[in-house]
Amino acid sequence: xxxxxxxxxxxxxxxxxxxxxxxxxxxxxxxxxxxxxxxxxxxxxxxxxxxxxxxxxxxxxxxxxxxxxxxxxxxxxxxxxxxxxxxxxxxxxxxxxxxxxxxxxxxxxxxxxxxxxxxx
Amino acid sequence: xxxxxxxxxxxxxxxxxxxxxxxxxxxxxxxxxxxxxxxxxxxxxxxxxxxxxxxxxxxxxxxxxxxxxxxxxxxxxxxxxxxxxxxxxxxxxxxxxxxxxxxxxxxxxxxxxxxxxxxxxxxxxxxxxxxxxxxxxxxxxxxxxxxxxxxxxxxxxxxxxxxxxxxxxxxxxxxxxxxxxxxxxxxxxxxxxxxxxxxxxxxxxxxxxxxxxxxxxxxxxxxxxxxxxxxxxxxxxxxxxxxxxxxxxxxxxxxxxxxxxxxxxxxxxxxxxxxxxxxxxxxxxxxxxxxxxxxxxxxxxxxxxxxxxxxxxxxxxxxxxxxxxxxxxxx
Numbered sequence: 001x002x003x004x005x006x007x008x009x010x011x012x013x014x015x016x017x018x019x020x021x022x023x024x025x026x027x028x029x030x031x032x033x034x035x036x037x038x039x040x041x042x043x044x045x046x047x048x049x050x051x052x053x054x055x056x057x058x059x060x061x062x063x064x065x066x067x068x069x070x071x072x073x074x075x076x077x078x079x080x081x082x083x084x085x086x087x088x089x090x091x092x093x094x095x096x097x098x099x100x101x102x103x104x105x106x107x108x109x110x111x112x113x114x115x116x117x118x119x120x
Numbered sequence: 121x122x123x124x125x126x127x128x129x130x131x132x133x134x135x136x137x138x139x140x141x142x143x144x145x146x147x148x149x150x151x152x153x154x155x156x157x158x159x160x161x162x163x164x165x166x167x168x169x170x171x172x173x174x175x176x177x178x179x180x181x182x183x184x185x186x187x188x189x190x191x192x193x194x195x196x197x198x199x200x201x202x203x204x205x206x207x208x209x210x211x212x213x214x215x216x217x218x219x220x221x222x223x224x225x226x227x228x229x230x231x232x233x234x235x236x237x238x239x240x241x242x243x244x245x246x247x248x249x250x251x252x253x254x255x256x257x258x259x260x261x262x263x264x265x266x267x268x269x270x271x272x273x274x275x276x277x278x279x280x281x282x283x284x285x286x287x288x289x290x291x292x293x294x295x296x297x298x299x300x301x302x303x304x305x306x307x308x309x310x311x312x313x314x315x316x317x318x319x320x321x322x323x324x325x326x327x328x329x330x331x332x333x334x335x336x337x338x339x340x341x342x343x344x345x346x347x348x349x350x351x352x353x354x355x356x357x358x359x360x361x362x363x364x365x366x367x368x369x370x371x372x373x374x375x376x377x378x379x380x381x382x383x384x385x386x387x388x389x390x391x392x393x394x395x396x397x398x399x400x401x402x403x404x405x406x407x408x409x410x411x412x413x414x415x416x417x418x419x420x421x422x423x424x425x426x427x428x429x430x431x432x433x434x435x436x437x438x439x440x441x442x443x444x445x446x447x448x449x450x451x
Contacts, residue, residue, distance in 0.1 A: 079397070083357030086395040090388040095395070102397035103364060111397075 003028045007039055011112055013105070015047040025061045033068050043112035044069050047105055049080030059094040066099040075115055076100065079108035177290040181273070182230040188272060193222050196261075196268045203264065205257045209248070217244065218261075225265060229294050234301050241305030249306075249313055258306045262299045269295070326352055328359035334366040335436050337429070341374030349385035353392060360398045367439050368393055369432040373404030383418040390423055399439060400424060403432035 001024060006013045012035060014028060032044055046062065048054070066076035077100045081089070089095065102108040185192065197218050200206060206214050220240065228237040245258070273291065277284035321342075329337050338356055356368065370389070372378075378386075390400040401424045405413070426432040437444060 078395075081395045083354070083361055083392075083396065086357055086392040087353060089395060090392045095391045101395050103361065107364075107366075107397055
């Protein structure tokens with residue numbers, strides 16, 4: 001299942017609708033990294049609220065997405081990690097180091113807005 | 121003499137029950153239990169007469185114990201006092217308990233039904249555990265009783281060695297089972313109490329409190345074991361979500377010591393909170409804990425630490441953009 005990428009002002013929003021296959025994740029990575037420059041976005045929000053399992057591949061891909069987008073000149077926030085998922089992730093040692101996280105979409109947008117204000 | 125009378129009574133009741141059972145399976149009164157028991161026994165005995173012997177011997181044994189009840193009980197209580205068991209109880213209490221234990225013991229020997237004894241052991245444990253009676257004491261008194269009774273059997277049958285042997289054959293397994301039942305009952309009751317207390321402590325000790333909008337504090341007091349650490353983390357993560365917290369202050373002033381596992385749990389809690397978008401500030405690390413953490417080399421680089429709870433809350437307020445101002449001197 002493909003993940004839709006929405007544009008909201010200077011921000012791109014990708015919302016997972018369900019658990020994703022590895023191929024879907026790779027496609028999302030390609031799509032986001034391409035779009036972020038094409039649409040001149042300054043920030044990307046990946047909403048994983050619907051994910052109830054986060055394996056090592058998914059978390060590595062999310063980290064790669066964040067770092068690649070940084071190299072393409074924008075900021076990434078992962079939002080909506082469920083408490084149980086977060087707990088399982090740290091037990092597996094998947095801590096998304098160097099990636100910004102926020103509680104939900106609203107918080108993610110607030111974080112990016114704050115960040116842009118600081119840069120401007 | 122006793123033996124003969126007993127045999128007679130036993131045969132009689134067995135026949136009676138045979139007839140009675142045809143009509144209906146009447147609910148048994150307590151005193152009927154032995155006859156019912158012996159009935160099934162004699163049923164088996166039809167093909168193998170020898171199998172009736174242990175039951176007969178047990179019956180004789182029980183009669184002996186009933187007859188000498190007062191004396192043996194006295195002797196037992198004296199032995200208990202001598203060995204300094206049950207020191208938490210008064211002499212009268214020991215005597216009263218000894219009487220009930222003795223009677224239950226003999227009854228269990230007689231009926232070979234251990235449910236009543238089990239229930240009694242549980243009940244006894246419930247009463248004496250809060251008074252600090254130890255496992256070894258309970259096991260000790262039962263073994264003492266076993267010893268006292270065995271000695272009285274030796275005394276009674278010292279002239280007839282073969283009979284003594286057969287009596288012991290009947291007595292020993294039953295006595296062992298009784299000792300086992302009582303000990304297991306006591307330990308189970310103790311474990312139940314411990315579990316109950318653990319749950320009570322756990323419920324008491326993990327509050328997640330909101331002190332300002334988007335600011336939670338989690339004061340931890342007491343010993344943290346892996347299970348509690350896990351529970352703390354789960355509660356904190358849930359609290360972050362429901363209160364939409366951005367900053368959490370974990371205060372561990374009340375934690376005396378911390379080992380590697382628990383320190384790692386703390387790091388995990390901090391990381392999991394970050395995944396939910398919340399910053400964690402840890403406050404109140406004691407010198408001992410700081411020493412431990414440095415020695416075992418826990419990676420505290422990801423951790424934001426402040427000396428005390430006040431400092432932690434002040435920093436959290438700064439992070440949240442609050443500015444606390446004093447309006448006037450307190451009167």
